[in-house]
Amino acid sequence: MFEEGQLYSPVTTRADGTVEVHLGADHPGLNDPAYRSRRGEIAAASLAWQPGTPVPLITYTPAEDAVWAVASTELAPKHERYAHSEYLRGKAALRLPTDRVPQLGEVTEALHSLTGWSYVCAPGLVGLRDFYGSLGDRVFHSTQYLRHPSQPLYTPEPDIIHEVIGHANQLASPRFARLTEAAGRATRRLESDEAVKVVADVFWFSMEFGVMWEADVLKAYGAGILSSYGEMDAFSHMEIRPLDLEQMATIPYDITTYQSVLFAADSLDQLEDVVGDFFDSVDDDAAHRLLGAHAHTA
Structure with missing residues (x-):
């Protein structure tokens, strides 16, 4: 089951008003005071942001731009080899910069003309209902920080490289954007937390x-x-199962490692027919039936 809190480093505000990001014991930046301070600055900007106002501009350092550039350069040939053509079409249409970190406002401007989506900032964890519910409004909450420069191709938590290179390129595809929006609209319909977790x-x-x-x-x-x-090289060697909503909604998995079980759609049409129709139609009763069916067969 999805446990959102494990994905993000907790953020707290001290009595003196400074913001601290509590990095995990395995985080590459844990013992780097300058990195930890920078993370606090970026989180503070997001905490101060008010919905309806422009997303704060982050003045990224040359070192941060270099992390983005390394990731963009190294991911690009792997995308050409491993990514589905629909993702590649979105990526080509969005045309993210490859030599510097884009501002979230730039991402919004480019996306809005393609699929109507907007990006807003988040210091870290956004509540499950808030995050998914916003997807129903075509709004994506994104972090603004970057992974530690010692490991530009690895992060133990979602950073702006994941949120933008991963998700914004996906959201530049009208078909993937509609699926994502449908998940958000589903969340808005659901009353129980258990049903929301099924959608998640x-x-x-x-x-x-x-x-x-x-x-x-x-x-x-x-x-x-x-x-x-790393996961692009590994995914085809995992256990590949056909789409199965009951299994997708209930099997346990470890978010801290590569996913050992993946579910493959036969085509984009099938993905829309199975997952899209589920997001479009799921209600609390249907979600609980999936959970009940799993409990009955487990």
Whole structure:
């Protein structure tokens, strides 16, 4: 099951008003005071942001731009090899900069003309209902910080490289954008937290870690795979199962490692027919039936 809190470093405000980001014990930046201070500055800008106002501009340093540039350069040939053509079409249309970190306002401007989506800032964790509910309004909450420069191709948490290279390129595709919006609209309909987690888990195994057959070759379309340098090499060697909503909604998984089980759509049409129709129609009763069916067969 999806546990959102494990994905993001907690953010707190001290009594003196300074913001601290609490990095995990395995975080490459844990013992780097300058990096930790910078993370606090960026989180503070997001905490001070008010909805309806422009997203704060972050003056990225040359070192931060270099991390983005390394990730963009190294991910690009892997995208050409491993990404589904629909993702590649979105990426070509969005035309993100490759030599510097884009501002979220830039991402919004480019996306809005393609699919009507906007990006807003988040210091870290956004509540499950708030994050998914906003997707129903075509609004994506994104972090603005970058991974530690010692490991430009690895991050233990979602950073702007994941949120933008992974998700914004995906959201530049009208078909992927509609699926994402449908997940958000589903969340708005649901009353129980258990039902919301069902939607989040199906989203995890589709829009985050989805794979799809294309001309008899397994390709990735999930943002989590396509923003991960290592996972793109690994995903085709995992256990690949056909789309199965009950399994996608209920199987346990570890978010801290490569996903060992992935669900493959036969085509984009099938993804829309199965996952899209689920997001379009799911209500609390249907979500609980999936959970009940799993409990009955487990």
